[in-house]
Amino acid sequence: MATDDDLIADAKNGDPDAWRALYRAHAGRLLVWLETRGSTDSIESAEDLASEAWLTAASKLRTFHGTSSDFAGWLFGIARHLAANSRRKSGRRRTSPSEHADLVELGGSVPGPDSVVSGQDWVRATLASLPSRERDVISCLEVVGLDVAATAAALGTSTVSVRVTRHRALKRLRATTPEPLPQLT
Amino acid sequence: MTSQPPLTELRAHIPALEPDPVLLAQLVELSSAPRPARTAGIRVLLAATAVAAVASVSWLLGATPGIESPLEPAGGPSMGPSLPPSSPDGDASSPRGAIQRAPESTDPTTVDPGAGISRSAPAAPEASSDPHTDDAERPGQDAPSQHQEAPATPPDPPATKGGGPEAATDPGKSGKSSKSGESRHGSTGSRGNSTIELPGQKPDPPRSSGDRHSDEGARDQDHWGSGWNWNWPDQDSDHDDHRGDNHSDGSDEQSRDRDPGSRHAWEWRWRDTDRRGSDYPSAGSHDSVRDRGH
DSSP states (O other): OOOOOHHHHHHHTTOHHHHHHHHHHHHHHHHHHHHHHOOSOSSSOHHHHHHHHHHHHHHTGGGOOSOHHHHHHHHHHHHHHHHHHHHHHHHHHOOOOOOHHHHHHHHOOOOOTHHHHGGGHHHHHHHTTSOHHHHHHHIIIIISOOOHHHHHHHHTSOHHHHHHHHHHHHHHHHHHOSSOOOOOO | OOOOOOOGGGOOOOOOOOOOHHHHHHHHHHHTSOOOSOOHHHHHHHHHHHHHHHHHHHHHHTOSTTOOOTTSOSSOOOOSOOOOOOOSTTOSSSHHHHHHTTTTTTOGGGSOEEOOOOOOOOOOTHHHHOGGGOGGGOSSEEHHHHHHHTTTSOOOHHHHHTTOOHHHHSHHHHHHHHHHHHHHHHHOHHHHTOOOOOTTOOOOOOOOHHHHHHHHHHHHHIIIIIOSOTTSTTSOGGGGGGTTOTTOOHHHHHHHHTSHHHHHHHHHHHHHHHHHTOSSOOHHHHHHHHHHHO
16 A cells, blocks of 8 residues: 655645645646547536545545545546546436537636637547547546556546557557657657 | 736725624634534434434334235234134034034144134033044135134033033133134124024014023033023023024034934035035025934
8 A cells, every 4th residue: 555645645635735836736737638538428527527526535535545646546546436427417418518619609608717718629639539548548647748658547547448449549649649659759 | 828917997896894793703603612412423423323213113014025024924923804614513503512623633634624613511422522623625615713712612511511611601611612702603693593493483573682692501501501402493492592592503513513313414424515616505404404304
């Protein structure tokens, strides 16, 4: 069993500063990752899923043991389960929500983090050609920058499987991309 | 195999988000909440207790296939239909037969299943010496009920010849006895109507059930107190009211058994009934009894 670092220990004791530090470290990545994965339910947005994942993590933090890096994988795993539940509920609900553009016109809402992520549309379009498993791995490893262990914890698989899946996904992307992607050393 | 470099152009710009104060307060509150009292061990214990309780109830009720319930009675009295008494002599419906067989019927295999319904009246001593009152000759008696009533009315030979036992003189008890007699008639209605028609008698009109009960008690009192051959032609007119009654049962026949001549006739008829394999005599046998007795 991994020991908790100071940040996790303080968060278990209800320290607001520890929670603020955890949020700053992982909230943006979690939101980008949820946006990248996409959601079939247009009612429950990525922000809703992220907030629900944070609340769930706070209520279950006593069962978690590890470092702050491990906490990222654990938090992403919670978000993945919540997103799966959201997809199942949306399949049963069969609603026909209005278009997002109409809501923007009516509400005039304040631009949130979505505007930051919206610039990554081409990334989502690129990842859309991948299978879901490979898309999740690439999203965690390449898009939001998680390490292999955290990705394996987030996706509920082993590190070896994560590595193999990443290799296959990158090979598929290079084969399908019209212009060769610039390779960086 | 050459390792492929990462696609760094896929790396998204990660914004630095500040937590909302409300959300931060909720995170702090949820993380600092006390641990619930129910731990995993308590949950497992509760589940095991529930399973054990269900298994115990299933075992006790005998719901488990192949395992008999320990609460199931082994030798309880059967609830089958009780057959009517077969013989007027040593009749199982008569109090004499029921009481005198009680000490003898220790072997349940020799007791007939139809002798359970008997009236709680005292026994006559001569019935014990009658070989035809043996259990083996009576095919319609219920042993368990016989055992139940025997201790309540122990045989009292002096009481049968005297003024009668308390059960007969007490109106309440006589009412009980008439009630039990009625239940017997409920199963042997044809026999209850087979009262011997004597010369000079005329049947009474049918009566209500309340009249039957009251007449039954009065008849018991007359039977055990004032005389026991009141049903014959030389009796006074007070007893003629009971001749057409549906409750002319074993007590009437028992009173006729006191007559030596008629008793011989009953014995003969009882043998004849056994040979024919019938439970109780038909109307023709009654006629033969009347002819032989008088």
